[in-house]
Amino acid sequence: MGLILEMEGKELFRKYRIPLSNFRMVTSAEEAKQAANELGLPVAVKAQVLSGGRGKRGLIKIARNEDEVIQHSIDILSKTDEKSNKPVTHLLIEQGADIDQEIFISMIYDAHTLETIILFSLEGGVNIEELAVEKPEAIEKVRIPFGAEVYGFTFMEMLSRRGMSGKAKITTANIMATMVKMMRTEDLSLCEINPLVITTPGDVIALDARIIVDDNAVFKHPEREEYLSQELRYTDSEKEATDAGLSYVNLGGEIGMLSVGAGLGMATADLIAEFGGSPLNFLDVGGGAGEEKVLKALEIMTKDSGLKSILINAFGGITRLDQVAEGIISASNKLNLEVPLVIRLMGTNQQEGIELLEKAGLPAFTEMEPAIQKAVEAAKGGM
């Protein structure tokens, strides 16, 4: 999931002329004080982290004077974001606004119909999920067919019916049309403003930006490789895995699990649980993986503490099992594996793979269930 930071989302909004409040990015309390003086008090001090619910967790605070700016900044910069487990390093200092109304706008795509689904509510703010349950009629749902041309007037009737009027209505309609366009041109999976505020003087401002970008579309938007959110999205092991083209999930148990393909990995994890074990982590080397990827995956796997046994479940389609075997052999030579290693190979070049392993003194299973059972027993010390 390519969630990006508020500040990165707002830069994207700026590019499309969606109205924003005045803000500054800072990395220290001193800079925060200076920014607040330039912007004028009061200001909001907002942690740039990827997890939601910042307000509830004390990661967004309103500062009414200079002392509060400094105090809140020091306080928030001393916190650790629980999602990425990394310290908060960036603050967005945002000019305060007299809010008359808070609007919620959120857009996703429908994977079946290809429509863009728009959720809209005049009762925006923090508790939108509760609102969806308790008062669903307060949320308007609009579907836009794939490829349809959308303009401000597309939404005018709906906004009038919901009770909006004047300049605020027209600006909101234009923002919605822009967001629909952004979904496709910016390759977004989610484009959300909560809240879009109408101020007492009647201005419309996007106070937040919650955007998920498609990781597979980075080739069209190379600037995203430099985003801070790229760093915050992953733990160190996840980052190392992603950079190597692997996928890694920590699951907190005791069996290190390497599979070729995510579906097989999930089915393997299910069977580990069924046989009374628990997976420590999951490394998916993906289709077509060669020796180096397998070695790298085992390197990452063995860094996690609590490892009691290793299970490799490889079914070769596009992947050639002789190359998987080479990776396992070089890992067992280089990594000083201290725990039992259980291997299962089936599919393309299976025989070559098994022969290579046997020469290296590593037996291999060809069936999945006995291999998993063995790995569970081994983790419990029964090998």
Add this chain to the structure above:
Amino acid sequence: MAVLLTKDTKVIVQGITGYQGLYHAKLMKEYGTQVVGGTRPGKGGEEVDGFPIFDSVSEAKAATGANASVIFVPAKFTRLAAIEAIEAGIDLVVIITEGVAVWDTMEIVDLANKRGVTVVGPNCPGLMTPGQAKIGIIPGDIVGSGKIGVVSRSGTLTYEVAHQLHKAGMGISTIFGIGGDPVKQTNFTKVVKLFNDDPETEKIVLIGEIGGDAEEKAAEYIKQHVNKPVVAFIAGKTAVEGKTMGHAGAIVSGNVGTAAGKINALREAGAQIADKLSEIPELLK
């Protein structure tokens, strides 16, 4: 009979000069598929390992009578390759490439819908009619010919199930790896419908996984339209909520997309549920 693919299907490989493209062109041909050539702009008129190369799909189609295409080009070129095949009038386009941008896929699917073209994938192993032909990367030797239709979202799970059936002496009519991406034209519902309408397919195996609502939608269809026995397996029963295990589609959000929800929907639709892959052959008896 089988669905979508027979020994008479004529296939071209888009990206035939690439490593994977050529490797699998040869394996497909070895299996019995009529691989009639490939495309690589700039290399038209040349040959690679006996396969004629064309600059464009329409030239390849005119010269060879190809009616299917398989795409092995890199992700950033997949949109164009697929659009080219659809506009050239190819009937069946199979996209093996993984990592295709989702809005590119939507554009491909939208165009294919308008032109009445079948697109399988992206990020999929393809399909195979055992004993006749295969398009894509499913290993040929793990599947025997028979009357069971298999459809799966995950490549390696597709192979695993095929292997389990083979071991139990059960044959397959057509095996479909529909791919793990969230957006696809050929989804569970479409393949289940093809199997249901195919007189040579007697039973259906559906291999799903957590994330999305494609299994739930297929369950609705099964409940209303399918009389053939269906056996289903869902991977990811123990996956941590909110953690994706690799597939873009495998993101659990709220109650939609959980293994329990999918299993209930399929069971209610009359499908038998296999707790383990190894139980599938027994449930098919």
